């Protein structure tokens with residue numbers, strides 16, 4: 001999964017106008033296997049009367065998600081759109097790090113805000129998902145933080161990654177908050 005994610009990240013970078021020699025530093029060394037990779041399993045039960053997951057954006061570069069039950073929704077063009085799972089597909093989300101890096105470029109990449117709705121009784125089935133998250137390195141000697149790329153100024157330090165991560169993860173999982181920045 002990690003190798004798969006790194007290949008997808010590389011394919012995305014090829015479509016952006018960021019010099020290739022900056023790619024690994026720009027992505028917090030996640031492109032060369034030195035980033036932070038974590039894998040989660042999720043279980044949403046219809047018997048639990050609660051939202052599935054708060055509105056949030058994923059913190060890092062990309063997320064590779066697998067789920068076959070409905071419940072995931074993305075916010076696009078001012079409306080919530082359900083993502084209907086397909087048997088033979090993974091879902092790929094862009095995260096905040098990608099959005100920050102590309103903000104000043106001619107191909108800005110949006111981190112999609114998303115949520116998981118409550119599993120209503122009518123759904124009956126439990127919802128399962130698993131996901132691999134690709135984030136920058138947390139080793140401060142290797143990686144200073146999150147960068148923004150400027151076409152003339154190059155990589156500009158934008159945020160302390162550890163603080164950014166703590167903040168957005170906290171807001172994603174606490175009750176009645178939103179994991180946005």
Ligand SMILES: [Fe+2]
Pocket residue numbers: 056057058114
């Ligand atoms: Fe997410």
